[in-house]
Amino acid sequence: MGTYTDFAGVYDTFMDDTPYEEWAAYLLELLGEYGVAVPKITEAAAAERSIVVDLGCGTGTLTQLLAEAGYDMIGIDNSREMLNIALTKREKSGKDILYLHQDMREFELYGTAGAIICVCDSMNYLLEEDEIEQTLRLVNNYLYPGGVFIFDFNTIYKYETVIGDATIAENREDCSFIWENYFDCDSGINEYDLTVFVRATERGVTEEDGESFRRFTETHYQRGYTLDMMRSLVEKAGMEFVAAIDADTRGDVWEESERIYVIARECGKEHVNE
Structure with missing residues (x-):
């Protein structure tokens, strides 16, 4: 959790x-x-x-x-x-x-x-x-x-059929993410790995850093x-x-x-x- x-x-x-x-x-x-x-x-x-x-x-x-x-x-x-x-x-x-x-x-x-x-x-x-x-x-x-x-x-139907082993990406002006999804049919567990890029200035970094982005990852597990x-x-x-x-x-x-x-x-x- x-x-x-x-x-x-x-x-x-x-x-x-x-x-x-x-x-x-x-x-x-x-x-x-x-x-x-x-x-x-x-x-x-x-x-x-x-x-x-x-x-x-x-x-x-x-x-x-x-x-x-x-x-x-x-x-x-x-x-x-x-x-x-x-x-x-x-x-x-x-x-x-x-x-x-x-x-x-x-x-x-x-x-x-x-x-x-x-x-x-x-x-x-x-x-x-x-x-x-x-x-x-x-x-x-x-x-x-x-x-x-x-x-x-x-539902299991959503994870297995709708999301499945998909990769989703979204690009915003100040942040972007890549969502890599994996579903295991045997366990019913859905794993999605999030990679997020956030403009550094949004997190208190000095203005001189300009277009710097910070990268972080999180892994989430859900069960259908x-x-x-x-x-x-x-x-x-x-x-x-x-x-x-x-x-x-x-x-x-x-x-x-x-x-x-x-x-x-x-x-x-x-x-x-x-």
Whole structure:
């Protein structure tokens, strides 16, 4: 899980065409549909239900958008570098967001939350099924009774057929990257090696260095899952499997779904410590 160190500094640059506002709007629809509503301030219990935890929040873009919609947000991420950027955004916006540097496999909260979300394929960084199950058990433990967990994941079909052994490159004025992708069918593990070039002046190097660029590399590993695998893990962790949605069509999941949203519901705490 030791990724998003140097890459954190240019993450938002390369993600600038990501439709975060559209994603946030859809998450708000799902939160409303599945019973989490922004509370009246006078209702103490409702205040707890209004808390939404963003697991794998990264640089906090989605966290900010949900905070602007009225939810009390907690962002959790395992990368200090990503969280530092999220904190800068919080300072600029003035939003009262709590950020925690924690591993999602071991995260801790001081109370319960009405909903927990985990999107942008963060769950795919969990490479073992028991890591997924442990995370789901923690989610179940920290959800308010009847609370919902909304997460997405990339499918084996996407890694094997759509991404495969591809090389992707993108050139910007101040930074560029080369993404070399490898998928192992036997293990279901997807490896992508990132090589990034960043203009040195952006990182505090003196102006005399002119067109100097700094090069760094990161290797990321993700695992593809099927819907059947995820459904089984959700239920094994003691949660109720509520629905699955194709992330692209927002309709039914099919054999060529590349990314899938799953909605799971808190279903009692008796399974958490088994």
